[in-house]
Amino acid sequence: MYEKLTEAKLAETLEAGIHEFAERGVEKASMASIAGKAGISVGVLYKYYSDKDSFFLACVRRSVGRLEEALKEVLVREDKVSGYADQVIRILQRHAAEHRDDIRMYHEITSIRNSRFAAELAEEIEKITAGLYTDIIRKAQKNGTVREDMDPGIAAFFFDNLLMMLQFGLCCDYYRERWKLYCGGKLPENDMVREQLLMFLESAFTFSREDVSHEGGK
Amino acid sequence: MYEKLTEAKLAETLEAGIHEFAERGVEKASMASIAGKAGISVGVLYKYYSDKDSFFLACVRRSVGRLEEALKEVLVREDKVSGYADQVIRILQRHAAEHRDDIRMYHEITSIRNSRFAAELAEEIEKITAGLYTDIIRKAQKNGTVREDMDPGIAAFFFDNLLMMLQFGLCCDYYRERWKLYCGGKLPENDMVREQLLMFLESAFTFSREDVSHEGGK
Amino acid sequence: MYEKLTEAKLAETLEAGIHEFAERGVEKASMASIAGKAGISVGVLYKYYSDKDSFFLACVRRSVGRLEEALKEVLVREDKVSGYADQVIRILQRHAAEHRDDIRMYHEITSIRNSRFAAELAEEIEKITAGLYTDIIRKAQKNGTVREDMDPGIAAFFFDNLLMMLQFGLCCDYYRERWKLYCGGKLPENDMVREQLLMFLESAFTFSREDVSHEGGK
Amino acid sequence: MYEKLTEAKLAETLEAGIHEFAERGVEKASMASIAGKAGISVGVLYKYYSDKDSFFLACVRRSVGRLEEALKEVLVREDKVSGYADQVIRILQRHAAEHRDDIRMYHEITSIRNSRFAAELAEEIEKITAGLYTDIIRKAQKNGTVREDMDPGIAAFFFDNLLMMLQFGLCCDYYRERWKLYCGGKLPENDMVREQLLMFLESAFTFSREDVSHEGGK
DNA sequence: AATGAATGAGAATTCATTCAT
DNA sequence: TATGAATGAATTCTCATTCAT
Numbered sequence: 001m002y003e004k005l006t007e008a009k010l011a012e013t014l015e016a017g018i019h020e021f022a023e024r025g026v027e028k029a030s031m032a033s034i035a036g037k038a039g040i041s042v043g044v045l046y047k048y049y050s051d052k053d054s055f056f057l058a059c060v061r062r063s064v065g066r067l068e069e070a071l072k073e074v075l076v077r078e079d080k081v082s083g084y085a086d087q088v089i090r091i092l093q094r095h096a097a098e099h100r101d102d103i104r105m106y107h108e109i110t111s112i113r114n115s116r117f118a119a120e121l122a123e124e125i126e127k128i129t130a131g132l133y134t135d136i137i138r139k140a141q142k143n144g145t146v147r148e149d150m151d152p153g154i155a156a157f158f159f160d161n162l163l164m165m166l167q168f169g170l171c172c173d174y175y176r177e178r179w180k181l182y183c184g185g186k187l188p189e190n191d192m193v194r195e196q197l198l199m200f201l202e203s204a205f206t207f208s209r210e211d212v213s214h215e216g217g218k
Numbered sequence: 219m220y221e222k223l224t225e226a227k228l229a230e231t232l233e234a235g236i237h238e239f240a241e242r243g244v245e246k247a248s249m250a251s252i253a254g255k256a257g258i259s260v261g262v263l264y265k266y267y268s269d270k271d272s273f274f275l276a277c278v279r280r281s282v283g284r285l286e287e288a289l290k291e292v293l294v295r296e297d298k299v300s301g302y303a304d305q306v307i308r309i310l311q312r313h314a315a316e317h318r319d320d321i322r323m324y325h326e327i328t329s330i331r332n333s334r335f336a337a338e339l340a341e342e343i344e345k346i347t348a349g350l351y352t353d354i355i356r357k358a359q360k361n362g363t364v365r366e367d368m369d370p371g372i373a374a375f376f377f378d379n380l381l382m383m384l385q386f387g388l389c390c391d392y393y394r395e396r397w398k399l400y401c402g403g404k405l406p407e408n409d410m411v412r413e414q415l416l417m418f419l420e421s422a423f424t425f426s427r428e429d430v431s432h433e434g435g436k
Numbered sequence: 437m438y439e440k441l442t443e444a445k446l447a448e449t450l451e452a453g454i455h456e457f458a459e460r461g462v463e464k465a466s467m468a469s470i471a472g473k474a475g476i477s478v479g480v481l482y483k484y485y486s487d488k489d490s491f492f493l494a495c496v497r498r499s500v501g502r503l504e505e506a507l508k509e510v511l512v513r514e515d516k517v518s519g520y521a522d523q524v525i526r527i528l529q530r531h532a533a534e535h536r537d538d539i540r541m542y543h544e545i546t547s548i549r550n551s552r553f554a555a556e557l558a559e560e561i562e563k564i565t566a567g568l569y570t571d572i573i574r575k576a577q578k579n580g581t582v583r584e585d586m587d588p589g590i591a592a593f594f595f596d597n598l599l600m601m602l603q604f605g606l607c608c609d610y611y612r613e614r615w616k617l618y619c620g621g622k623l624p625e626n627d628m629v630r631e632q633l634l635m636f637l638e639s640a641f642t643f644s645r646e647d648v649s650h651e652g653g654k
Numbered sequence: 655m656y657e658k659l660t661e662a663k664l665a666e667t668l669e670a671g672i673h674e675f676a677e678r679g680v681e682k683a684s685m686a687s688i689a690g691k692a693g694i695s696v697g698v699l700y701k702y703y704s705d706k707d708s709f710f711l712a713c714v715r716r717s718v719g720r721l722e723e724a725l726k727e728v729l730v731r732e733d734k735v736s737g738y739a740d741q742v743i744r745i746l747q748r749h750a751a752e753h754r755d756d757i758r759m760y761h762e763i764t765s766i767r768n769s770r771f772a773a774e775l776a777e778e779i780e781k782i783t784a785g786l787y788t789d790i791i792r793k794a795q796k797n798g799t800v801r802e803d804m805d806p807g808i809a810a811f812f813f814d815n816l817l818m819m820l821q822f823g824l825c826c827d828y829y830r831e832r833w834k835l836y837c838g839g840k841l842p843e844n845d846m847v848r849e850q851l852l853m854f855l856e857s858a859f860t861f862s863r864e865d866v867s868h869e870g871g872k
Numbered sequence: 873a874a875t876g877a878a879t880g881a882g883a884a885t886t887c888a889t890t891c892a893t
Numbered sequence: 894t895a896t897g898a899a900t901g902a903a904t905t906c907t908c909a910t911t912c913a914t
């Protein structure tokens with residue numbers, strides 16, 4: 001009984017936490033219930049994590065780590081935004097289906113009501129994708145596949161926003177309902193959504209007809 | 219003491235509620251604290267609202283009503299998406315600046331812990347804009363200013379997603395920090411964001427270059 | 437609107453009180469609900485009765501008054517206990533059937549947990565029957581129909597106890613269930629109960645010391 | 655602080671509960687006050703009992719258990735009702751003197767407000783005595799010491815009613831005052847009451863004089 | 873005098889956190 | 894070191910009573 005918590009047990013605890021936080025939200029999640037599900041005592045939980053909040057953070061980190069891991073699959077060789085986006089969307093759709101709790105948990109983070117904390121977490125979680133997306137766009141601008149008057153950071157932000165909502169739409173109750181409202185009462189198929197989103201993004205990032213005719217008329 | 223609850227006081231109570239819910243979230247918000255801030259007794263609060271949930275809904279409705287009121291300013295005569303979008307974005311930016319708590323409260327609704335309201339609220343809140351945006355896009359498709367292969371509902375959804383994130387980015391801690399991350403550490407100016415978002419949308423909704431060249435090659 | 441409460445309205449209020457107290461018990465009875473049922477405002481209720489307790493007392497008195505009224509029907513000419521008892525039992529059985537709430541209310545009184553109060557009420561409510569029953573027994577002793585070694589007061593007390601339980605058994609949930617337990621699961625018929633109770637009482641009051649010594653002298 | 659809840663403490667808690675329920679009634683009894691009196695925290699109270707009702711039931715059961723324990727002392731060898739009754743009355747008189755709160759608590763059960771427990775508790779509490787008393791009477795009928803035209807169940811019920819009132823008369827405010835009223839202002843001595851009650855019962859259960867003379871005249 | 877909205881003390885219950893074992 | 898029982902602050906909600914109208 002008095003044996004040190006194994007790596008595996010610790011992982012199990014985090015998973016139990018992710019599940020509970022995803023299912024009931026931070027406030028309603030119960031430390032006792034989490035410990036119970038993980039098969040450990042509340043005591044150890046508090047030995048490893050000073051309080052509920054810090055345990056929540058640990059869960060967030062695990063959850064986000066898993067998402068990052070998934071995103072590493074994207075072939076960075078891709079220089080065209082559309083090809084890149086296609087890969088990312090596919091991965092996120094699969095990830096959302098396989099790790100619903102992770103996404104719900106991620107949404108919980110966005111509720112954080114303390115800017116010091118928010119800054120720390122946002123940096124930790126979003127820095128990589130922020131940089132990555134911005135770079136892709138910058139490169140695409142250089143090779144002429146994305147319009148040059150677009151601010152790469154802001155464009156990357158828009159891009160990420162759409163992806164974020166894509167995931168929430170797959171996993172979080174309110175967003176699902178919202179999705180349905182726009183699609184005549186039922187969630188659209190992943191393939192259709194991806195196709196439409198790609199079309200939207202592709203258009204967005206390239207020159208619109210006016211611009212063309214404008215430039216053409218120069 | 220024993221002061222009659224005026225219309226004004228009732229409004230003040232809702233505002234106090236909106237503030238508390240925005241600041242602390244539904245679970246942590248305290249009915250006693252709200253009553254205290256509004257300068258009324260807990261008793262009346264429960265006279266007017268049967269429980270915390272129903273008071274929360276009343277706050278949400280007030281908050282949403284205010285947003286809808288603001289959105290009514292949009293000239294519906296506009297048939298071009300870009301002109302329409304320009305107006306909507308301006309209004310939302312102003313609204314977010316003036317009613318930060320409303321937006322924070324809106325974000326609160328999207329939380330897991332409030333899943334019990336999800337379907338009901340989503341319908342109530344988003345139905346109007348969903349229909350409106352979809353219509354605008356459909357019309358624009360008819361007059362040839364939006365590409366025809368785009369599903370109007372899904373496109374409207376993308377559009378609304380971007381607007382939603384715009385607002386969260388202005389009001390909610392986590393989203394603000396995320397914004398900063400994409401913009402070199404500081405929040406971008408409203409004007410610049412609007413300009414970029416318009417550009418993004420305009421391109422997105424119109425024919426992409428390939429399409430153009432395709433058509434051009436006809 | 438601003439008219440004085442009529443006699444009738446006041447009576448209606450007491451009846452509403454009796455019903456509520458009988459149905460929910462003193463603690464759970466709600467002054468607002470009583471006022472509502474009586475069609476008056478809580479305000480007047482408190483104008484006429486200083487607090488819940490004093491209103492409860494007023495209800496008790498009305499309720500007890502009605503019982504006394506019913507008991508006045510007993511022909512006092514009766515000198516034999518059995519004949520007297522027969523009449524009383526019949527009246528109480530009828531009264532219990534017609535005024536269930538009165539009996540339930542009466543049981544509420546017995547819960548009173550303040551001896552000063554208890555003394556006052558007991559005196560008010562039981563004094564008449566106490567005297568009456570004792571007298572009957574005393575007379576019966578004089579004319580030789582009740583054994584002489586019986587203390588008239590104590591015997592009267594036993595008699596009243598049995599009548600009290602009879603009524604509770606007809607009206608109060610716990611006592612009803614208790615009744616059933618002794619009678620194979622269902623409440624016995626009034627006629628049968630009366631017959632048995634009369635037999636029990638008749639025997640109890642008559643068998644005299646002589647009989648005992650008779651046996652002893654055998 | 656952080657004292658382990660021993661068996662003894664648990665018992666103390668139940669006693670504190672019995673006292674509080676007896677003193678103030680179920681509704682007015684306060685869980686916090688009970689915990690305080692028992693020297694434990696509200697938390698543990700709720701660890702052991704899911705809510706106030708279930709704690710109340712536990713108290714009732716303890717209280718009833720103690721009474722049953724006491725009643726086990728009765729020598730069941732007794733076949734004559736009078737001898738049996740003598741023993742039971744003695745035990746109940748002693749029990750009431752020593753455990754006033756138990757009896758007050760028992761009275762609490764019979765209240766309207768506790769109707770929700772009525773059937774369950776009545777069965778649990780009274781079944782044993784109901785069966786026991788009925789049996790005794792039935793046996794006595796067989797050996798000719800109790801008149802045969804008496805329904806054993808109903809007779810047992812009358813018997814138990816008298817015992818019940820005996821106990822309430824010793825412990826509950828209202829019943830005490832009522833007692834006094836029948837006895838010239840003061841509670842009668844236990845010995846005297848027992849003697850009179852025995853006499854009453856003995857007579858009640860045996861042939862009345864009329865019956866005797868009736869039979870004699872045949 | 874009647875009204876009923878407003879008051880606020882009080883009660884049950886929960887659960888993050890502590891600490892004796 | 895692990896355990897999980899014990900703690901008690903905090904929260905929601907109720908309702909007898911008051912008093913401005």
